[in-house]
Amino acid sequence: MENSVIISIEKLVKQFPMGQGVFTALNEIDLTVQKGEFSGLIGPSGSGKTTLLNIVGSLDAPTRGEATVLGQPISKLGPREAARLRKENLGFIFQSYNLLQVHTVYENVEFPLLLLNIQAAERRKMVMDALEWVGLTSKEKSKPPQLSGGECQRVAIARAMVKRPSLVLADEPTANLDAANSHHILQTMVKLNEELGTTFLFATHDEKVISYLRRKIYLLDGKIDKIEHVAVNDTVPS
Amino acid sequence: MIRFLIKGLIRDKSRSALPIIVVAIGVMLTVFMHAYIAGIMGDTIEMNARFSEGHMKVTTRAYAAEIDQVPNDLAILEADGLVSKLENQFAGVSWASRIKFGGLIDAPDENGETKAQGPAMGIGIDLLSTESEEPARLNLTKSLVRGQMPRQSGEVLISDHFATKLGVNIGDPVTLIGSTMEGGMSMYNFTVAGTLSFGMEAMDRGTIIADLTDVGKALQMEGAAGEILGFLPDGFYDHEEAVKMAEAFNAGYSGDQDEYAPQMVALGQQEKMSFYVELSEVWLYYISLIFIIAMSLVLWNAGLLGGLRRYGEVGIRLAMGEEKRHVYVTMIWESVFIGLAGSVVGTGIGLFCAWLLQKYGLDISGMMEGSSVMMPSVIRARITPPDLWLGFFPGLLSTVIGTMLSGIGIFKRQTARLFKELEA
Ligand SMILES: Nc1ncnc2c1ncn2[C@@H]1O[C@H](COP(=O)(O)OP(=O)(O)OP(=O)(O)O)[C@@H](O)[C@H]1O
Numbered sequence A: 001m002e003n004s005v006i007i008s009i010e011k012l013v014k015q016f017p018m019g020q021g022v023f024t025a026l027n028e029i030d031l032t033v034q035k036g037e038f039s040g041l042i043g044p045s046g047s048g049k050t051t052l053l054n055i056v057g058s059l060d061a062p063t064r065g066e067a068t069v070l071g072q073p074i075s076k077l078g079p080r081e082a083a084r085l086r087k088e089n090l091g092f093i094f095q096s097y098n099l100l101q102v103h104t105v106y107e108n109v110e111f112p113l114l115l116l117n118i119q120a121a122e123r124r125k126m127v128m129d130a131l132e133w134v135g136l137t138s139k140e141k142s143k144p145p146q147l148s149g150g151e152c153q154r155v156a157i158a159r160a161m162v163k164r165p166s167l168v169l170a171d172e173p174t175a176n177l178d179a180a181n182s183h184h185i186l187q188t189m190v191k192l193n194e195e196l197g198t199t200f201l202f203a204t205h206d207e208k209v210i211s212y213l214r215r216k217i218y219l220l221d222g223k224i225d226k227i228e229h230v231a232v233n234d235t236v237p238s
Numbered sequence B: 001m002i003r004f005l006i007k008g009l010i011r012d013k014s015r016s017a018l019p020i021i022v023v024a025i026g027v028m029l030t031v032f033m034h035a036y037i038a039g040i041m042g043d044t045i046e047m048n049a050r051f052s053e054g055h056m057k058v059t060t061r062a063y064a065a066e067i068d069q070v071p072n073d074l075a076i077l078e079a080d081g082l083v084s085k086l087e088n089q090f091a092g093v094s095w096a097s098r099i100k101f102g103g104l105i106d107a108p109d110e111n112g113e114t115k116a117q118g119p120a121m122g123i124g125i126d127l128l129s130t131e132s133e134e135p136a137r138l139n140l141t142k143s144l145v146r147g148q149m150p151r152q153s154g155e156v157l158i159s160d161h162f163a164t165k166l167g168v169n170i171g172d173p174v175t176l177i178g179s180t181m182e183g184g185m186s187m188y189n190f191t192v193a194g195t196l197s198f199g200m201e202a203m204d205r206g207t208i209i210a211d212l213t214d215v216g217k218a219l220q221m222e223g224a225a226g227e228i229l230g231f232l233p234d235g236f237y238d239h240e241e242a243v244k245m246a247e248a249f250n251a252g253y254s255g256d257q258d259e260y261a262p263q264m265v266a267l268g269q270q271e272k273m274s275f276y277v278e279l280s281e282v283w284l285y286y287i288s289l290i291f292i293i294a295m296s297l298v299l300w301n302a303g304l305l306g307g308l309r310r311y312g313e314v315g316i317r318l319a320m321g322e323e324k325r326h327v328y329v330t331m332i333w334e335s336v337f338i339g340l341a342g343s344v345v346g347t348g349i350g351l352f353c354a355w356l357l358q359k360y361g362l363d364i365s366g367m368m369e370g371s372s373v374m375m376p377s378v379i380r381a382r383i384t385p386p387d388l389w390l391g392f393f394p395g396l397l398s399t400v401i402g403t404m405l406s407g408i409g410i411f412k413r414q415t416a417r418l419f420k421e422l423e424a
């Protein structure tokens, strides 16, 4: 099992300057995530979920300690290597979708492949596959302003998944969605997790999301409070 | 990737059409203003050149020293000889002898008694020879109000206003009472062939235009010329060129102590005009500078705003794994295209507007009434080579620099912070 570790976090501290002193958002976090996990950081607002996810996603650097993602020590990555890690191995899903408004659904999903310099024919196939996973092949020519919130988030999932990254980081992906849409996209992600073996790490306090997680990592005031494992059988309400 | 960026650029009007329009307007105004001012300044200079100063003026040294008094007793005696010499030395330049004179015009009644009198400013030019460029230079045919151009010696043109004041009609005799070269009094009879209106108060008050030969006879200075004016081949005053010619000419007389030796001055070297020539250069310089600065500020701001508006897009692209540097470089390339497009369009429209104003002019004679300054009554722009780059480069540079600065603002931020702002 040793070589199937995808995220390894040791004594991770993240502090932000605040007034005269500093504010400690993450305090000595130790955590390991295995390949293929469907797990989530759970905790009240301000507990440090986004901060931790950003560090894992190499969007931010630790103050002390280390987070190793796919063998890469985040604190030692230069901007170039961090960009490369994101480009090749990471997918992001945000609460507010963050789609490019003037580009079509197809172009939004295609964008990560452009960064990877993938050939046009191959690109087309990959984009159409990704749109099929999320059930949006009929909307490839639409632009985000013409889509519902649920559809937008599905485009964002397709965009995160299109390059088949090893790890997808999803920060409150259901916060702007109603129950039906939330379940829909969660089921989609579970399916991708099972079929492609993609590792998912969520940050959430939404009960609907929590009910799908197989490992629940509770954060409180920048520390890990407890971790719950869920037996495979009694999880996914499908 | 490039196609992706171009699509974004074209579809997002606030990133393409809008800034291009802003750039184009700024560039257009700069180009147009420059041509407009060049036109007004240039026309004023040309008008003074044609009516009184020439691009270069040759007089005797003594005449030049008292030029304001029009000292015809110090005139150039063998004028034709000097003109041939000038024509040989300066190919392409057109030289014209003139005599300026002051005097009284006396209008007699049927009995030969004085009916009315008035002070006149006279110019003797080559009116009668067919190859003379002088009538065209002074725009005489177009300025004619009544009567016709003189056809034979003894005929004169006087300003219409002056004719009305004296009660003189076409074909009536008038007597010029002036002073001879030797200082004696002279009387000479002319016939009025036509009346003129120049649209310039300074000229319309009391001008009389006669043939040079007649004036020579009247003032007993036949063969002499008070002034020989030179006009550059392309019709526009070129200060450097004119000064160069003046220096070349004067060098030929540097060993000569004679105060009647000829000397040449360029228009811009004459006291009266030098201020104006300098002013026009300074003005052009400052107006252009002010416009360029104002435009740069506006465009810079537009670039900044454009950059700030794109926080979201930048954040997404960074999250997808695009390098900061690459995002920055693509944004700058975009601004280069925006700046180029806007500057080309703006320069084009600016030149077109300037060309319209150059070709058709804008008649402001109504506003010029009562003015004693010799100013053109029709405003014309004049397109000069700087118009090609004067708006173009500031338009391009300020767009690109604006984007660069706004980009630095974005990229100094932590990537994670960009996302905080994105989520907000
Ligand atoms: N850039 C920053 N500067 C200062 N403080 C910050 C910064 N980013 C986060 N924090 C602080 O760190 C703490 C954790 O923030 P974080 O965004 O990780 O919380 P969260 O668990 O994601 O909360 P939520 O559920 O509201 O999204 C908060 O108290 C927050 O104010």
Ligand SMILES: [Mg+2]
Pocket (backbone or CB within 6 Å): A049, A050, A051, A171, A203
């Ligand atoms: Mg959060």
